[in-house]
Amino acid sequence: MEETRRRTLHGRRRGKKLRAGQQSLLDTLLPRLALDLPTEPIVTPEGDVVESAAKIDLVRLFGGALPADGVWLEVGFGAGEHLVWQAEHHPAVGLIGCEPYINGVAKCLAHIERTGVTNVRLFTDDARFVMAALPAQSLSRAFVLFPDPWPKTRHHKRRFVHRDNLDVLARLMRPGAELRLATDDPSYLPWMVEHACRHPAFDWLAEGPADWRGRPADWPATRYEQKMLAGHKPAFLRLRRR
Numbered sequence: 001m002e003e004t005r006r007r008t009l010h011g012r013r014r015g016k017k018l019r020a021g022q023q024s025l026l027d028t029l030l031p032r033l034a035l036d037l038p039t040e041p042i043v044t045p046e047g048d049v050v051e052s053a054a055k056i057d058l059v060r061l062f063g064g065a066l067p068a069d070g071v072w073l074e075v076g077f078g079a080g081e082h083l084v085w086q087a088e089h090h091p092a093v094g095l096i097g098c099e100p101y102i103n104g105v106a107k108c109l110a111h112i113e114r115t116g117v118t119n120v121r122l123f124t125d126d127a128r129f130v131m132a133a134l135p136a137q138s139l140s141r142a143f144v145l146f147p148d149p150w151p152k153t154r155h156h157k158r159r160f161v162h163r164d165n166l167d168v169l170a171r172l173m174r175p176g177a178e179l180r181l182a183t184d185d186p187s188y189l190p191w192m193v194e195h196a197c198r199h200p201a202f203d204w205l206a207e208g209p210a211d212w213r214g215r216p217a218d219w220p221a222t223r224y225e226q227k228m229l230a231g232h233k234p235a236f237l238r239l240r241r242r
Contacts, residue, residue, distance in 0.1 A: 009126050014102050022106035029109050035061060035096060035121045041129040048164070049126070052133040058094070061121055067094035070140030070174075074098065075127040075160060076147055080108025081222040087117040089218065093140070095120045098127035128165065137174045146224065146234075149185035161192050163199070170201035173241040180219070184234040192237060202239040212237055 018026070038054035059066050069092040077083040077097040087095050097120060099105055105124050112120055123130050150158045161181060169179060179202060181192050197204040206212045212235050215221070219236060 025109035049128040072141040084111040149188040181237040
């Protein structure tokens, strides 16, 4: 199964050697926050993830009570700055963050320790495994922010924003739930518009260019954006589940 899991993801799982403090957080804090799947994921030979019959118990995951303001999912949280900011500013929300890059997970754990937030749970593998095991209409919001654009045409099938994943998110999101997407890649933006903004389950909330070029007030900038997006014009897409 481990080999099957590796085939579902592309790119690095680890970067440079972790510092002692980062490794300590992985050893001590991560086990307390880690989301465990109810069953092993099923993956087809083509790399597609099959929906799990056993579903994640969200009440148990968040300490015995469903978060009052719902559950949010962030796919690929990077260093966790956005994820933890949302947790700080929405303490009645339960947040599930998925990130396979271990160095990013370690940085996220440092933010969690620094802020003391208790409403975050982490999954350190393919986000599709979590999506396959979440109950229907269990999400009030979902984020896919600056995913790898895979710019080469032969790699477009690796892009996270495509019809299959959007169909799953549509099943998981409650009516009125918000899906937020962001990219700074000029080839990924029209792709997102074609696949997400035209998806029959979602309404694009933009009424003009300013609505997708301007950052919403509750959408904080991260150090990645400040460092990597200098001179770029990122797009911020907001969609609502019908």
